[in-house]
Amino acid sequence: MTATLVEQSPNRRAAKGAGSEPALLDIVKHAKGTAVGSSIEDEPDDESPLYESRRKIYPQRVQGMFRRIKWAVLFITLGIYYGLPFLRWDRGIYAPHQAVLVDLHNSRFYFFFIELWPQEVYYLTGLLILAALTLFLMNAVAGRIWCGYLCPQTVWTDLFQTIERWIEGDRREHLRRDAGPWTFDRVVRLGLKHFLWLMVAWWTGGAWVLYFADAPTLVKDLATLQAPLIAYIWIGILTLTTYSFAGLMREQVCLYMCPWPRIQAALTDEYAFNVTYRYDRGEPRASLKKAAALREQGLPAGDCVECMQCVHVCPTGVDIRNGPNLGCIQCGLCIDACDAVMAKTGRPARLIAYDTDINIHLRQDNKPPVYKLVRLRTTVYAAVIVVVGGLMLYTLATRRSESISVIHDRNPIFVRLADGSIRNAFTVHIANKALETRLFELTVAGVPGLDVVLVGDNVASGNPLIVVNPDQTRELRALLTTHAPLPTASVPLTFTITDSKDGSQARAVDNFRGP
Amino acid sequence: MPEHQRPEHFDEVTGTATTGHEWDGLRELNTPLPRWWLWVFYATIIWSIGYWIVYPSWPLISGYTPGLFGWQSRNVIVNDLAGLKAIRGPMADKLADASLQQILNDEQLVAFARAQARPIFNENCAACHGSGGAGAKGYPNLNDDDWLWGGKLDDIVITIRHGIRSTDDKTRLGSMPAFGRDGMMKRADIDTVADYVRSIARLPIEPKADLVAGKKIFADSCASCHGEAGKGKRDMGAPDLTDAIWLYGSDKSAIVDGLWNGRAGVMPAWAARLDDSTIKALTVFVHTLGGGEK
Numbered sequence: 001m002t003a004t005l006v007e008q009s010p011n012r013r014a015a016k017g018a019g020s021e022p023a024l025l026d027i028v029k030h031a032k033g034t035a036v037g038s039s040i041e042d043e044p045d046d047e048s049p050l051y052e053s054r055r056k057i058y059p060q061r062v063q064g065m066f067r068r069i070k071w072a073v074l075f076i077t078l079g080i081y082y083g084l085p086f087l088r089w090d091r092g093i094y095a096p097h098q099a100v101l102v103d104l105h106n107s108r109f110y111f112f113f114i115e116l117w118p119q120e121v122y123y124l125t126g127l128l129i130l131a132a133l134t135l136f137l138m139n140a141v142a143g144r145i146w147c148g149y150l151c152p153q154t155v156w157t158d159l160f161q162t163i164e165r166w167i168e169g170d171r172r173e174h175l176r177r178d179a180g181p182w183t184f185d186r187v188v189r190l191g192l193k194h195f196l197w198l199m200v201a202w203w204t205g206g207a208w209v210l211y212f213a214d215a216p217t218l219v220k221d222l223a224t225l226q227a228p229l230i231a232y233i234w235i236g237i238l239t240l241t242t243y244s245f246a247g248l249m250r251e252q253v254c255l256y257m258c259p260w261p262r263i264q265a266a267l268t269d270e271y272a273f274n275v276t277y278r279y280d281r282g283e284p285r286a287s288l289k290k291a292a293a294l295r296e297q298g299l300p301a302g303d304c305v306e307c308m309q310c311v312h313v314c315p316t317g318v319d320i321r322n323g324p325n326l327g328c329i330q331c332g333l334c335i336d337a338c339d340a341v342m343a344k345t346g347r348p349a350r351l352i353a354y355d356t357d358i359n360i361h362l363r364q365d366n367k368p369p370v371y372k373l374v375r376l377r378t379t380v381y382a383a384v385i386v387v388v389g390g391l392m393l394y395t396l397a398t399r400r401s402e403s404i405s406v407i408h409d410r411n412p413i414f415v416r417l418a419d420g421s422i423r424n425a426f427t428v429h430i431a432n433k434a435l436e437t438r439l440f441e442l443t444v445a446g447v448p449g450l451d452v453v454l455v456g457d458n459v460a461s462g463n464p465l466i467v468v469n470p471d472q473t474r475e476l477r478a479l480l481t482t483h484a485p486l487p488t489a490s491v492p493l494t495f496t497i498t499d500s501k502d503g504s505q506a507r508a509v510d511n512f513r514g515p
Numbered sequence: 516m517p518e519h520q521r522p523e524h525f526d527e528v529t530g531t532a533t534t535g536h537e538w539d540g541l542r543e544l545n546t547p548l549p550r551w552w553l554w555v556f557y558a559t560i561i562w563s564i565g566y567w568i569v570y571p572s573w574p575l576i577s578g579y580t581p582g583l584f585g586w587q588s589r590n591v592i593v594n595d596l597a598g599l600k601a602i603r604g605p606m607a608d609k610l611a612d613a614s615l616q617q618i619l620n621d622e623q624l625v626a627f628a629r630a631q632a633r634p635i636f637n638e639n640c641a642a643c644h645g646s647g648g649a650g651a652k653g654y655p656n657l658n659d660d661d662w663l664w665g666g667k668l669d670d671i672v673i674t675i676r677h678g679i680r681s682t683d684d685k686t687r688l689g690s691m692p693a694f695g696r697d698g699m700m701k702r703a704d705i706d707t708v709a710d711y712v713r714s715i716a717r718l719p720i721e722p723k724a725d726l727v728a729g730k731k732i733f734a735d736s737c738a739s740c741h742g743e744a745g746k747g748k749r750d751m752g753a754p755d756l757t758d759a760i761w762l763y764g765s766d767k768s769a770i771v772d773g774l775w776n777g778r779a780g781v782m783p784a785w786a787a788r789l790d791d792s793t794i795k796a797l798t799v800f801v802h803t804l805g806g807g808e809k
Contacts, residue, residue, distance in 0.1 A: 051547050051548050051549060051550040051552070051553045052546075052547045052548065052549050052550065053549075053550045054549060054550060054551065249551070252549060252551065255549075256549055256552065409647055409658075410647065411645055411646050411647030411649050412645075412647055412648075412649035412656065412658055415649075415656065415658040415659045415805060415806075416659060416759055416760065417659050417660045417661070417759070417760075417806075418659065418660050418661040418755065418758035418759060418760055419758065419759065420758075420759040423658070423659075423805060425658065425804075425805055455625070455803045455805075475626065477629075477803060479805045
């Protein structure tokens with residue numbers, strides 16, 4: 001990599017002045033080994049504070065392709081988030097009818113046709129692996145597009161900024177208002193903005209709790225103040241976090257709180273697409289008139305007209321022309337802004353684009369750009385996603401609605417009875433994951449002439465039928481006795497339950513132990 | 516600002532001030548925290564002072580500052596236990612009202628009683644009988660089907676309540692006399708009868724053993740408690756000598772030891788320590804370990 005990844009500190013850049021020598025050139029020169037003396041050394045900051053005060057960002061409204069994608073993602077993701085709890089799914093009389101429900105009280109998770117028990121929490125592990133690897137794959141393909149389009153922090157911040165623009169006006173108007181006096185109009189607008197923010201935040205917290213209880217009932221209970229205290233507490237917590245993260249903290253969350261920028265910087269490579277200022281085209285920057293004059297004289301003139309639109313629309317206040325940096329969330333809004341300007345100045349679009357530094361250098365050397373989508377890391381990530389996803393699909397598709405587990409008594413491992421026979425005791429758990437009562441026949445194979453008695457089930461011996469209620473587990477104590485001498489001290493046993501109606505089976509294995 | 520605090524050097528790449536420290540040409544960037552971060556840090560310090568005021572914090576010479584909330588970890592446990600009791604309430608009431616047989620006949624009550632009794636057993640009984648009731652030498656295995664004083668529900672509940680050779684008024688009494696030590700039997704006779712006892716248990720005996728003499732001694736001295744056939748008598752706690760289970764071992768030396776020194780293992784009475792419901796649950800627990808009789 002030629003350009004060094006730089007952690008940008010916005011107000012220092014501002015202090016340096018936008019008009020000074022482009023920092024990017026410094027970076028490039030420095031990286032190429034021609035270290036240049038910094039011009040800043042002559043004008044040191046006259047203060048070195050203990051903290052870095054925040055520079056308020058007034059992102060300007062922008063239109064274009066990436067903005068449209070962001071709108072679409074915003075509507076889809078928020079639509080799912082706010083609407084999903086109200087989707088119904090008929091499961092009969094033994095289970096709730098909410099399509100997506102985390103039933104903590106009964107320790108069940110419902111997702112459309114899937115119902116998971118606590119012991120199947122490994123699906124969550126699989127889901128987390130998939131989530132992580134998808135994030136890595138996204139990163140390998142196009143850097144932090146997660147941050148730019150899908151991250152909740154981005155989506156809600158986008159929504160909050162839209163409200164802000166709606167009430168307090170776009171960048172210029174907002175700046176003017178903030179600089180002006182405290183008029184009645186300004187106070188009303190400020191109050192209205194925060195009120196609307198709080199409403200959105202409150203609704204966000206409200207939607208959250210609906211995933212944990214029957215949504216229509218809970219909405220009614222919440223409205224009539226009948227809902228459990230914990231619901232109100234969670235709504236309060238999420239209202240507060242949404243309001244402060246999306247309304248007040250915004251880019252600070254990305255810059256200072258989120259670990260992903262740091263992690264992704266270590267995971268990315270030189271072929272990953274990043275929102276890139278094509279300085280091969282852009283430099284040297286000059287105003288429209290000056291550029292025209294330069295071109296007339298046959299001197300080089302870049303396409304960048306120094307309009308600062310890319311900086312003004314940036315939700316994290318980054319100057320993309322300074323090269324890849326930690327503040328950039330790869331949302332592409334600067335591309336939209338720059339394209340609009342390029343259209344006006346009659347220059348080709350995509351002075352800023354999803355591109356790589358490698359391609360810039362190739363173009364500088366008059367070589368065709370290289371796009372390497374299939375690389376080791378993209379292949380490995382995609383392969384692992386396919387394997388883990390396939391494995392999860394397979395286990396879900398072949399998931400049984402009954403299961404048995406047995407635990408051998410540890411103390412004593414075996415018991416000698418008065419007539420000299422040997423008994424082993426087991427704790428047997430039979431799970432019925434179906435939403436109907438089922439009768440299971442328990443058979444134990446492995447030791448001939450085994451006498452099976454179930455404690456708590458009033459069938460003396462033989463192969464008793466065990467009633468297991470819908471969506472329940474039943475625990476039984478099984479006493480296994482044999483009169484015949486054992487060939488070895490440990491004989492393998494197979495416990496089999498058979499549904500008396502449809503014959504479906506589940507097995508568990510253990511050992512019969514003797515002296 | 517004092518002269519020595521002025522940043523002297525700026526990093527070429529980032530334009531960030533350095534702290535002025537240098538190690539072999541490496542410099543440390545001075546990247547200060549955001550202001551809000553610092554505020555949050557101060558806020559947590561102030562918040563922590565609140566803890567001193569409302570929660571127990573400072574140790575004093577004889578005690579501590581209790582705090583305004585009057586919080587105590589003990590109270591938390593007391594509340595938790597009360598909450599647990601409230602949850603168990605309906606089932607606990609059912610258990611208290613049901614007879615032992617009714618509990619055994621009800622799937623739910625058996626499960627509840629067993630769950631209730633397990634920790635009680637581990638706290639009170641496991642010291643002698645083992646955590647799974649497997650017993651040890653001199654302490655009966657509660658999983659098997661051999662019972663000194665009876666394995667029906669009613670037998671077990673009496674044993675638990677009043678104990679065996681305990682200090683309780685209604686304790687189960689009856690012990691194996693020390694025939695040898697107390698001069699009731701000669702050493703040679705003890706040897707002979709020990710061989711006979713092993714023979715009725717179908718255990719291998721020495722070829723020169725005099726079983727006829729042994730049988731006579733047994734009939735004279737032992738049969739009154741153990742029965743003529745050696746099958747034992749439960750009202751005296753006399754074990755069956757013909758079965759495969761030996762509380763103190765089936766070696767001849769163990770049997771001779773029993774005959775010489777006697778046997779009188781003690782089980783404490785639990786009625787004073789455990790309430791009736793608990794004893795009922797324990798009874799069902801022991802009964803369902805595997806050896807319970809109908």
